[in-house]
Amino acid sequence: MHKFIPYVFKSLWRHRARTLLTVSGTAVALLVFCFIGAVQQGLLALTSGDDAGRTLIVFQENRFCPQSSRLPQDYAGDIKKLSGVADVVPIKVFTNNCRASLDAIVFQGMEPEKLRAWRDLDLRSGDWASFSTQDDAALVGADVASRRGLSVGDKFTIGDVSVVVRGVFQSATAAQNNLIFTQLEFLQRARGASDVGTVTQLEVHLNDTADPETIAKQIDQAFRAGPVGTTTRTKGMFQADTLADLAELIGFVHWLGYACVGLVLSLVATTTVMAVQDRIKEHAVLQTVGLRPLRVFGLVLTESLLLSTLGGVLGVVGSMLLLSLTGMSIAAEGVTIAFEPSLALAIQGVSVAVVVGVLAGVAPGWQASRTEIVSALRHA
Amino acid sequence: MSLVEVSNVTKEYANGEETIRPLDGVSLTIEQGDYVSLMGASGSGKSTLLNLIAGIDRATSGEIVVADTDITKLSRGKLADWRAAHIGYIFQTHNLIPVLTAYENVELPLLLLPMSAAERRKRVEIALEAVDLTSRATHYPRQMSGGQEQRVGIARAIVANPTVVVADEPTGSLDDETTEQILQLLERVNNELGMTLLMVTHDADAGSRAKRRIRLERSRLIENGKELQTATLRTA
Ligand SMILES: Nc1ncnc2c1ncn2[C@@H]1O[C@H](COP(=O)(O)OP(=O)(O)OP(=O)(O)O)[C@@H](O)[C@H]1O
Ligand SMILES: [Mg+2]
Numbered sequence: 001m002h003k004f005i006p007y008v009f010k011s012l013w014r015h016r017a018r019t020l021l022t023v024s025g026t027a028v029a030l031l032v033f034c035f036i037g038a039v040q041q042g043l044l045a046l047t048s049g050d051d052a053g054r055t056l057i058v059f060q061e062n063r064f065c066p067q068s069s070r071l072p073q074d075y076a077g078d079i080k081k082l083s084g085v086a087d088v089v090p091i092k093v094f095t096n097n098c099r100a101s102l103d104a105i106v107f108q109g110m111e112p113e114k115l116r117a118w119r120d121l122d123l124r125s126g127d128w129a130s131f132s133t134q135d136d137a138a139l140v141g142a143d144v145a146s147r148r149g150l151s152v153g154d155k156f157t158i159g160d161v162s163v164v165v166r167g168v169f170q171s172a173t174a175a176q177n178n179l180i181f182t183q184l185e186f187l188q189r190a191r192g193a194s195d196v197g198t199v200t201q202l203e204v205h206l207n208d209t210a211d212p213e214t215i216a217k218q219i220d221q222a223f224r225a226g227p228v229g230t231t232t233r234t235k236g237m238f239q240a241d242t243l244a245d246l247a248e249l250i251g252f253v254h255w256l257g258y259a260c261v262g263l264v265l266s267l268v269a270t271t272t273v274m275a276v277q278d279r280i281k282e283h284a285v286l287q288t289v290g291l292r293p294l295r296v297f298g299l300v301l302t303e304s305l306l307l308s309t310l311g312g313v314l315g316v317v318g319s320m321l322l323l324s325l326t327g328m329s330i331a332a333e334g335v336t337i338a339f340e341p342s343l344a345l346a347i348q349g350v351s352v353a354v355v356v357g358v359l360a361g362v363a364p365g366w367q368a369s370r371t372e373i374v375s376a377l378r379h380a
Numbered sequence: 381m382s383l384v385e386v387s388n389v390t391k392e393y394a395n396g397e398e399t400i401r402p403l404d405g406v407s408l409t410i411e412q413g414d415y416v417s418l419m420g421a422s423g424s425g426k427s428t429l430l431n432l433i434a435g436i437d438r439a440t441s442g443e444i445v446v447a448d449t450d451i452t453k454l455s456r457g458k459l460a461d462w463r464a465a466h467i468g469y470i471f472q473t474h475n476l477i478p479v480l481t482a483y484e485n486v487e488l489p490l491l492l493l494p495m496s497a498a499e500r501r502k503r504v505e506i507a508l509e510a511v512d513l514t515s516r517a518t519h520y521p522r523q524m525s526g527g528q529e530q531r532v533g534i535a536r537a538i539v540a541n542p543t544v545v546v547a548d549e550p551t552g553s554l555d556d557e558t559t560e561q562i563l564q565l566l567e568r569v570n571n572e573l574g575m576t577l578l579m580v581t582h583d584a585d586a587g588s589r590a591k592r593r594i595r596l597e598r599s600r601l602i603e604n605g606k607e608l609q610t611a612t613l614r615t616a
Pocket of ligand 2: 426427428548
């Protein structure tokens with residue numbers, strides 16, 4: 001069979017305009033497919049995993065946008081005393097855009113030592129020392145840095161907040177690459193004196209044996225009578241709740257992913273059907289020469305497989321490049337979903353293209369192999 | 381045993397209410413090294429008979445034995461393998477594969493046989509040499525004249541050294557001069573390469589060049605004024 005591969009390539013090349021259109025159509029569809037997959041993976045990463053299930057987020061009751069949640073910072077001390085609580089991290093969040101946006105800037109103010117302890121940041125440039133000692137220092141996630149063209153020493157201003165970049169970091173947690181970390185006190189003061197002593201949220205880390213739900217209840221119970229009520233959820237639930245609207249949208253977009261697969265199927269099948277109709281006589285000649293019907297079937301299948309796989313690989317490679325170079329993300333209410341390209345997604349994309357290529361070739365291949373030689377030879 | 385034995389073959393086509401029967405119990409034997417021409421009116425069933433012997437069509441009844449194989453009993457796949465090994469088919473219009481060069485077109489039948497690349501190369505070169513087209517090996521069909529294309533078609537038909545070479549009006553669409561070239565070439569295939577040849581033709585001159593001349597009339601085969609009988613009857 002491999003001896004006929006050059007023939008298949010030459011046949012594709014002979015109709016290069018048609019081949020090119022089919023391949024590029026397939027590539028675009030697979031590109032969209034991978035983008036959708038990347039968003040879904042990003043969303044999944046936020047709501048699953050160890051951290052999402054075993055870390056609690058304390059937020060002000062009935063508040064949504066980070067700007068509107070103002071918890072007294074000394075709640076941290078009270079929560080720390082609960083049994084099962086390992087550590088409490090006060091965080092001030094500031095974002096320039098609370099609605100869903102592709103270019104929202106999210107600041108998180110944290111105490112430097114807590115930041116270092118609870119976030120796995122790998123500094124690509126800059127250093128921890130100048131971050132901890134300088135008041136207006138910021139550590140910028142790699143994706144924000146590349147999106148906004150920031151590097152160490154740059155001054156960066158969003159609204160009332162003005163920082164100097166003291167480091168650019170890369171984190172294994174993709175969503176973090178879209179954050180900018182500052183010192184807690186700095187972010188508290190940046191937006192006027194009224195914010196001093198308040199935080200947006202408290203991140204509660206638990207001991208291995210503690211039950212997250214019990215402790216969440218205890219926390220909310222404890223502050224029910226206090227000046228500010230709280231809502232405590234696991235980090236996963238907090239993020240899922242915050243992104244509920246977006247998640248619904250992403251769930252819908254998921255169907256578009258299937259639509260892309262359908263599109264590729266009909267595109268490649270149409271081209272293959274046309275190729276078979278063009279070559280009714282040619283296939284009859286091949287059979288006369290002695291090609292088995294099954295081999296004719298194989299030739300058609302190979303052709304459709306090549307078209308689809310070629311387009312698929314182009315689309316997948318293109319999307320992976322785009323995704324990793326642009327570091328795209330979508331954020332709402334201070335929580336970011338990173339578009340996560342991954343090897344698994346790439347393999348999934350190429351597999352889809354391969355399977356679709358085979359499926360698209362079955363009917364035309366069968367038709368070509370079943371043609372009566374004599375009547376096909378009479379064909380003009 | 382003759383090389384080709386067609387016994388009592390009938391071919392029917394159902395055409396709505398009526399049945400067309402271009403071949404009605406015909407018999408024919410062809411010996412190794414024969415050069416047989418088959419003539420007859422248009423629509424008399426010449427191509428039908430040729431296609432049955434070439435194994436690309438199925439008889440309604442009767443037996444066709446070629447080189448000891450009853451090809452009417454073979455499955456589609458087996459029949460394809462058999463064609464690859466035993467039949468060289470020369471079409472009226474060359475029917476070359478447009479995306480392949482002359483060389484690749486001639487090589488095509490050899491790809492289906494167990495053969496080393498070196499052996500393939502040697503055979504293709506010999507076949508192209510035989511039709512005097514060595515210099516056109518890398519040309520595509522659209523870059524060649526009708527006569528040259530037909531010669532490539534002949535090279536493709538003989539390259540695998542088949543048991544029988546069949547030709548359906550091989551000169552049907554060529555001018556006189558080219559027709560003469562092709563007929564001489566076919567004679568050489570028969571004389572010098574010793575291949576058995578069955579040629580369907582409309583052209584009386586072409587037909588008379590063959591060693592044996594058979595006519596198909598009213599669904600019967602006639603040679604030298606007598607109807608051909610089955611092999612067993614004939615020897616009796
Ligand atoms: N698939 C078919 N269905 C119905 N009738 C057919 C079919 N194929 C051939 N025939 C009929 O069978 C008869 C013989 O056809 P065939 O092609 O063998 O004739 P021929 O002698 O080769 O004619 P020509 O010299 O014009 O090529 C014709 O009457 C033709 O119409
Ligand atoms: Mg005919």
